[in-house]
Amino acid sequence: KENKEFQTTVADQRETQKLLKAALGVLADFYKKSEAASLMQKQEPVGPPPPAGFEKYEKNAASGGVMSMIEQIISDAKAMEAEVIRSEEDAQKAYEDFVKETNASIEAKSKDIVEKTEVRAKAEEELVETKESKEAVMLELEQLSNYNAQLHQSCDFVLKNFDLRQTARDEEVEALKQAKAILSGAKFEEFLQSA
Numbered sequence: 001k002e003n004k005e006f007q008t009t010v011a012d013q014r015e016t017q018k019l020l021k022a023a024l025g026v027l028a029d030f031y032k033k034s035e036a037a038s039l040m041q042k043q044e045p046v047g048p049p050p051p052a053g054f055e056k057y058e059k060n061a062a063s064g065g066v067m068s069m070i071e072q073i074i075s076d077a078k079a080m081e082a083e084v085i086r087s088e089e090d091a092q093k094a095y096e097d098f099v100k101e102t103n104a105s106i107e108a109k110s111k112d113i114v115e116k117t118e119v120r121a122k123a124e125e126e127l128v129e130t131k132e133s134k135e136a137v138m139l140e141l142e143q144l145s146n147y148n149a150q151l152h153q154s155c156d157f158v159l160k161n162f163d164l165r166q167t168a169r170d171e172e173v174e175a176l177k178q179a180k181a182i183l184s185g186a187k188f189e190e191f192l193q194s195a
Contacts, residue, residue: 006088013081020074027067 002091003088006084006091009084010081013077013084016077017074017081020070020077024067024070024074027070031067
């Protein structure tokens with residue numbers, strides 16, 4: 001939008017300069033012809049002389065006439081064109097700086113996103129490994145707990161039945177002694193009396 005306004009303004013100022021230069025050329029030709037004709041003719045004052053109290057009409061020395069006014073307008077149009085071009089160049093430079101800053105910012109943010117994505121991926125990988133390790137440890141802990149329970153049952157059984165088993169072993173030992181005595185030729189009656 002701003003560039004379109006710039007293009008329109010520059011085109012308008014150039015067209016104005018072109019038209020005014022053409023008008024200036026036409027006026028210059030006209031005044032040259034008029035001047036040449038006035039040199040050939042001596043001008044007689046037209047109309048009656050000015051009344052008393054009025055001065056004779058003369059061209060104002062301070063005014064530059066129509067041609068100088070057109071030249072001033074052409075000069076103003078050139079100045080306006082130069083100002084608009086300078087303003088557009090400044091705006092273009094500001095836009096280019098903005099684009100560079102924006103691109104640099106986008107690049108920095110993209111790098112930041114990539115780095116954070118890598119960190120997140122690593123953290124997720126570590127989380128998965130930790131969960132797997134935890135599951136393995138929990139499984140091993142459960143197995144050890146089951147083994148502990150089995151050992152505990154076995155120990156409880158041994159403790160509960162220790163006296164019974166000791167008595168049974170003592171009776172077995174005694175029975176073996178008697179069997180040995182019988183087999184070695186000892187008298188059975190003596191054995192029965194001692195029992």
